[in-house]
Amino acid sequence: MNAYSKTPLLDTIRTPDDLRKLKVEQVRQVADELRQETIDAVSVTGGHFGAGLGVVELTTAIHYVFDTPRDRLIWDVGHQAYPHKILTGRRDRIRTLRTGGGLSGFTKRSESDYDPFGAAHSSTSISAGLGMAVARDLAGGKNNVIAVIGDGAMSAGMAYEAMNNAGAMNSRLIVILNDNDMSIAPPVGAMSAYLSRLYSGKTYRTLRDAAKQINKRLPKILANRANRVEEYSRGFMMDGGTLFEELGFYYVGPIDGHNLDHLLPVLKNVRDMETGPILVHVVTQKGKGYGPAEASADKYHAVVKFDVATGTQAKAKPNAPAYQNVFGQSLVKEAEKDDKIVAITAAMPSGTGVDIFNKAFPDRTFDVGIAEQHAVTFAAGLATEGYKPFCAIYSTFLQRGYDQIVHDVAIQNLPVRFAIDRAGLVGADGATHAGSFDNAYLGCLPNMVIMAAADEAELVHMVATQVAINDRPSSLRYPRGEGRGIEMPDVGVPLEIGKGRMIRQGNKIALLSFGTRLAECEKAADELAAHGLSTSIADARFMKPLDTELVLKLARDHDVVITVEEGSVGGFGSHVAQFLTDQGVLDTGMVKFRTMVLPDVFLDHDTPNAMYARAGLDAKGIVAKVFEALGKDVKTETVKLA
Numbered sequence: 001m002n003a004y005s006k007t008p009l010l011d012t013i014r015t016p017d018d019l020r021k022l023k024v025e026q027v028r029q030v031a032d033e034l035r036q037e038t039i040d041a042v043s044v045t046g047g048h049f050g051a052g053l054g055v056v057e058l059t060t061a062i063h064y065v066f067d068t069p070r071d072r073l074i075w076d077v078g079h080q081a082y083p084h085k086i087l088t089g090r091r092d093r094i095r096t097l098r099t100g101g102g103l104s105g106f107t108k109r110s111e112s113d114y115d116p117f118g119a120a121h122s123s124t125s126i127s128a129g130l131g132m133a134v135a136r137d138l139a140g141g142k143n144n145v146i147a148v149i150g151d152g153a154m155s156a157g158m159a160y161e162a163m164n165n166a167g168a169m170n171s172r173l174i175v176i177l178n179d180n181d182m183s184i185a186p187p188v189g190a191m192s193a194y195l196s197r198l199y200s201g202k203t204y205r206t207l208r209d210a211a212k213q214i215n216k217r218l219p220k221i222l223a224n225r226a227n228r229v230e231e232y233s234r235g236f237m238m239d240g241g242t243l244f245e246e247l248g249f250y251y252v253g254p255i256d257g258h259n260l261d262h263l264l265p266v267l268k269n270v271r272d273m274e275t276g277p278i279l280v281h282v283v284t285q286k287g288k289g290y291g292p293a294e295a296s297a298d299k300y301h302a303v304v305k306f307d308v309a310t311g312t313q314a315k316a317k318p319n320a321p322a323y324q325n326v327f328g329q330s331l332v333k334e335a336e337k338d339d340k341i342v343a344i345t346a347a348m349p350s351g352t353g354v355d356i357f358n359k360a361f362p363d364r365t366f367d368v369g370i371a372e373q374h375a376v377t378f379a380a381g382l383a384t385e386g387y388k389p390f391c392a393i394y395s396t397f398l399q400r401g402y403d404q405i406v407h408d409v410a411i412q413n414l415p416v417r418f419a420i421d422r423a424g425l426v427g428a429d430g431a432t433h434a435g436s437f438d439n440a441y442l443g444c445l446p447n448m449v450i451m452a453a454a455d456e457a458e459l460v461h462m463v464a465t466q467v468a469i470n471d472r473p474s475s476l477r478y479p480r481g482e483g484r485g486i487e488m489p490d491v492g493v494p495l496e497i498g499k500g501r502m503i504r505q506g507n508k509i510a511l512l513s514f515g516t517r518l519a520e521c522e523k524a525a526d527e528l529a530a531h532g533l534s535t536s537i538a539d540a541r542f543m544k545p546l547d548t549e550l551v552l553k554l555a556r557d558h559d560v561v562i563t564v565e566e567g568s569v570g571g572f573g574s575h576v577a578q579f580l581t582d583q584g585v586l587d588t589g590m591v592k593f594r595t596m597v598l599p600d601v602f603l604d605h606d607t608p609n610a611m612y613a614r615a616g617l618d619a620k621g622i623v624a625k626v627f628e629a630l631g632k633d634v635k636t637e638t639v640k641l642a
Contacts, residue, residue, distance in 0.1 A: 504535065
């Protein structure tokens with residue numbers, strides 16, 4: 001053991017089996033050292049931070065009391081699992097978090113046996129845990145299943161669906177509600193308010209006093225009934241268990257999630273219970289134990305690299321505005337002219353730029369919590385009454401509201417405006433957050449206008465375009481990160497629906513871009529010109545309705561046409577191919593046609609540039625695709641040129 005180590009006891013722990021060999025009075029020291037190691041590691045890597053600090057004691061206690069990984073431990077969302085990773089054999093790799101080839105920022109089945117369920121989207125843990133518990137029962141097993149879910153994640157309907165099912169089935173499942181009164185944004189909805197009320201006795205005392213006064217004046221039979229009402233009120237307002245017990249759970253809590261003298265015995269008792277589903281209500285503080293995080297409004301939910309002593313985060317100097325901020329600012333400008341514009345987000349106001357709109361128009365901003373299905377249908381309801389709802393949801397989260405997009409928006413042809421952030425590959429968050437599929441899953445729907453911004457200036461015009469589309473639904477996709485640093489328009493001007501634009505005119509090769517790969521197309525065109533290949537570039541702007549006139553012209557005037565998009569198969573390229581085949585353009589063999597899409601795999605986290613290079617969707621990949629279409633080897637051609 002290193003005599004100078006800041007974490008001497010933690011240094012002896014490779015897996016939870018080592019932790020469980022310690023005396024109970026040593027667990028506090030392990031937790032303190034685990035917090036220090038988490039702070040030191042994330043200061044180097046960046047990533048989700050506050051949530052992990054809030055569950056250090058809970059993580060240590062669970063692994064000390066339960067027999068993981070034989071007992072299944074599921075972390076909802078997974079962004080609070082860094083301390084869990086340190087304790088479960090991954091400490092030596094913790095400083096590779098969210099980097100190429102390194103540890104995932106979330107739980108991942110392929111990474112460790114201690115991660116029985118991969119999670120990066122919210123509110124899945126109870127459903128998955130119930131499935132594991134039922135599988136155990138069917139197989140005659142005896143192990144425990146523990147799902148840890150935050151109060152923010154409890155705003156999603158799926159959590160209640162699972163609890164309702166679990167309560168009815170009476171399967172032995174342990175749910176730990178980690179109540180830190182903090183999701184990414186301030187908590188939204190009745191659930192958060194309800195949990196907050198548990199700690200305030202004033203309302204309860206008022207009710208009780210009122211009941212006593214009334215009882216004195218009532219006949220005995222009514223007084224007894226009133227007493228029962230008072231008992232019910234007490235359970236609802238103070239005990240916290242009524243809601244969960246009505247769903248069939250045995251309720252324990254609330255208990256202090258940082259007090260191991262409380263946590264350890266309660267978890268042991270719960271572990272040894274033989275009855276049906278149990279909910280343990282644990283109160284924690286996000287960012288606990290690190291002053292700058294505790295003092296911050298968002299409790300350092302997600303951070304870049306930072307200085308441990310001061311908490312100062314290392315800020316890159318962006319030379320261009322972030323796309324989400326351009327969206328938020330553009331929407332504010334439009335809303336100043338049109339009081340029917342409202343904004344809706346599902347617990348991601350800052351991530352989508354809706355926080356900018358909220359500052360300007362708080363009464364016209366609606367954060368509905370982690371409830372994407374509700375967000376979409378809520379927007380549809382607003383649209384029926386003549387409002388202009390902008391539903392700002394990440395591509396990968398909007399997948400959760402797909403049925404509502406189909407039934408509640410598209411079939412009824414309601415003018416809901418979908419602002420789809422995180423289009424394409426996103427970098428450190430990896431496959432779970434990549435916007436790979438919205439071109440495909442929206443493109444097949446009738447009545448939908450689908451746009452993609454090629455740069456931040458185009459985004460401004462496309463927001464204005466969405467405002468003007470009032471007879472059908474529309475979607476606008478844009479990526480994570482900074483724009484290109486180009487000159488920005490003062491005001492957005494609505495675009496002609498279904499019309500693209502020529503960027504560069506050539507006569508041999510045509511690159512038809514949909515989205516922000518346009519910049520890579522321009523680099524590729526420069527390289528192709530150096531090879532003597534005159535190259536046109538077009539920005540489609542619209543996938544639906546498609547600019548068929550532009551597509552036909554490119555096909556007739558060039559030897560090779562290549563579509564480029566930041567999405568999966570089934571998207572923009574597929575729509576262009578369908579049109580060209582229907583027109584018989586490809587029958588003669590006069591033009592060679594290729595589509596460039598994301599590969600048919602889930603790409604692991606890395607930098608966005610590295611991910612696009614791996615996907616073949618950078619300038620180098622585009623040039624290679626052109627030579628492949630021409631039947632030439634790009635390496636040979638480059639040698640000839642030299």
